[in-house]
Amino acid sequence: MRAALLSREVSSGLRRNITMTVAMVLTTAVSLLSVGAGLLIVRTIDDIGALYTDRLEIQVALTQDTSSNDPDCTGPICFRLRNVLESTPGVGEVRFESQQEAYTRFKELFAGQSVADVARPQSLPSTLRVQLTDQAAGPDAVRAAVANQVGVREIIDQRDVVAKLFDFLGGVRNVAFALALVQAVAAVLLISNTVQVSAFTRRTEVGVMRLVGATRWTTQLPFLVEATVAGLIGGALAGVGLLAGKFLVVDDLLGAIAQSNVIPPVQLTDVLLTSALLVPVGGVVAGLTGYVTLRLYVKV
Amino acid sequence: MIELRDVTKLYPASSRPALDKVTATVDDGEFVFLIGPSGSGKSTLLRLLLREDRPTGGTISVGGMALAGLPRRKVPKLRQRIGCVFQDFRLLANRSVAGNVAFALEVLGKRPAEIRRDVPELLALVGLEGKAERMPHELSGGEQQRVAIARASVNRPPLLLADEPTGNLDPETSRGIMALLERINRGGTTVVMATHDDTIVDAMRRRVIELHDGTVARDEARAVYGAGR
Incomplete structure (x- = not known):
């Protein structure tokens, strides 16, 4: 299939179905954003662990x-x-x-x-x-x-205090991953539905392709590329969201305690790496969903 | 060109077979009318020839390809040997006449130079020179069917299947389409046309295969639509 034809089909497909496309992109973005936030929290918990293990003391308070x-x-x-x-x-x-x-x-x-x-x-x-x-x-x-x-009044293990912080962060991480999972289900269903609608609105084109003997690949590719492009955009938006979250929320709220070395700062490189990871994940998940949908539900 | 042997098609929801041990042979270059009342199995037969569906029993071969063992990736190869037109034309409403024909060439991966060469040739074949830039809604029904025939010819297929191609057309226009199909047939293309149009069948005096309740009720050379007419 020629690139010009493919890009024309894909862009017309995405435009014709613009409301669904936007919904698909946004759901994918929110889902991936939750995944990214969860990954960053895991990373931060590890960093905090490393930061504190050597410094933790047991305090024996005297009467x-x-x-x-x-x-x-x-x-x-x-x-x-x-x-x-x-x-x-x-x-x-x-x-x-x-x-x-x-x-x-x-x-x-x-x-x-x-x-x-x-x-x-x-x-x-x-x-x-x-x-x-x-x-x-x-x-x-x-x-x-x-x-x-x-002479001993109290024994304070700093570990207990930090453990509470770990528990809290672990809870936030679990919530982020649970949200990500729910969102991911919604995103996958939306992608699947969008591919079906897209195939339906283009049934004449698909019918012509089949009748003149275009390969299965040629017939399917526009739909797969559509889904993948939406997934990539969703991943990119999620990455932008993570960066925005770091600069606008995390740095603002936690910046002061991060500077005093109580908790480690969320590193920009970590955020960038996670963001960069979300883009291909979005594309691959959307593409696979599209492929399975075409296999199961759409005769192309 | 086509060989059907004891072809049977059972649909799961129906107790009576849509086709029941149909045996027939169509030679290269023949022109065959496929007639019979609605539900007699004409459409099912065309679907089987296109490998849109598989028979429950019996064997089919088209242009030397046995359909039974045909793997899915070879199905496009089969369909490239079969041109296909329908009652409802199935044109892309947002593309011009030339665009519709070009689309079929594009999805087959033809180079732009080939497409620029082939489109005018195909439009000349069906008598639509000068209408290349028209949109489908600006055309008469007969002209739209001509576009569909041009598009069905992009692979220069040796077999043309026509499912009620004149079903939406007035008698005068229908005669024009039949003349075109006849001309294509004279060029060596085998034509199988499913139709209800007795006037056309009677006027053409070609081979008629009549289906009734999924079986071949009649198979006559140079025949008319109904024996009693």
């Missing part, structure tokens, strides 16, 4: 008495706790943070907020900050060693 009376961890209670922790397997460095140091950090962390003004050094506990060498067994070993010991 009020100990905190106030022992500003440099030389008193018997704190000193003993420190020794116990340092000899616990799986534990690396143990660092003491006094009330005053905690207060300084607190002021920095909440600078400009009213809570920073009302805080007093006495109201914050001093802590033993435990770095782990064994991320798997370490936390339990620390708990077993110092839980309920004199």
Whole structure:
């Protein structure tokens, strides 16, 4: 089939059916956008994991008495706790943070907020900050060693806090993928329907092709190309949507915490790669749907 | 050109076969009328010849191609050897006369130079010189059928199937179309024409195969439409 004929048939097919074409493109785009968002979230979760694993500590907060009376961890209670922790397997460095140091950090962390003004050094506990060498067994070993010991108020595993963030992001990812799946079903059905309508509106052309003995390939190709073009456009729109999402939403909302290294920023290269991936995925899925539809429902 | 042997076609929804052990041979260069009341199996037979459908039993060969074992990818080859025209012309309304003929050549992958050469030739064959740029709706029924015949001739097929080609035309116009089909037949093309038009059949005095309830009721050379007329 000659390229001129093909492009004429395809463009006339897409134009004649413009409302369906637009619906097909948009559904495909939204579906792929959800897929892309889900992929980026997965990527971000991995990045966060890598970012935090080394930094996570277990904080052993000391009681009020100990905190106030022992500003440099030389008193018997704190000193003993420190020794116990340092000899616990799986534990690396143990660092003491006094009330005053905690207060300084607190002021920095909440600078400009009213809570920073009302805080007093006495109201914050001093802590033993435990770095782990064994991320798997370490936390339990620390708990077993110092839980309920004199001078210990609370054991805070930062992992628990981060786990909540992971759970949340995982939930968002699942929602994105579920949405993508539902949208994908809708998109596939729409593509299939559009191909059928397109074949019906061109039944005279198709009939002529069949009668004069055009090959099956020649007869089918315009429909497949139509579907594929719509899929590619849908994929491109989804890519544009992802980029827009990064610049207009993610960077805006998460930019500040990303800069302070609490969560990793969503990298532009990741977004570009994902966007670039969505375009061929859109084309291939639409083309395959078109092919199966022609096989099953349309005599061409 | 055509060999039918015990051709039977059963449609799943019907208890009576649409064709029941039809046997007939059409030689190269013959002109054959296929007559019979509606539902007698004429259209089914034409569909089988085009391999739009497969027979339930029996064998068919067209132009030396046995249709039974014909793989799907060879079906276009078969159809390139068969020209086909219908009662309703089936022209593309948004293309000119030349465009309609050119479309058939384009989808067969012909080069633009070939198309520029063939289209005027084909239009001259059917007597439509000078009307190349007209649109189908600007043409009379007879002229539209001529376009359809020109288009059916793009492959210079050795066999032309015509399904009620004069069904929508007045007698005068019909005579013109018949003259054209006769001329094509004299050029060596085998013509099989399904029709209800007794006047034409009687005037032409060609071979008549009459189907009745899916069987061959009559097969006579130089015959008329109805024995009792």
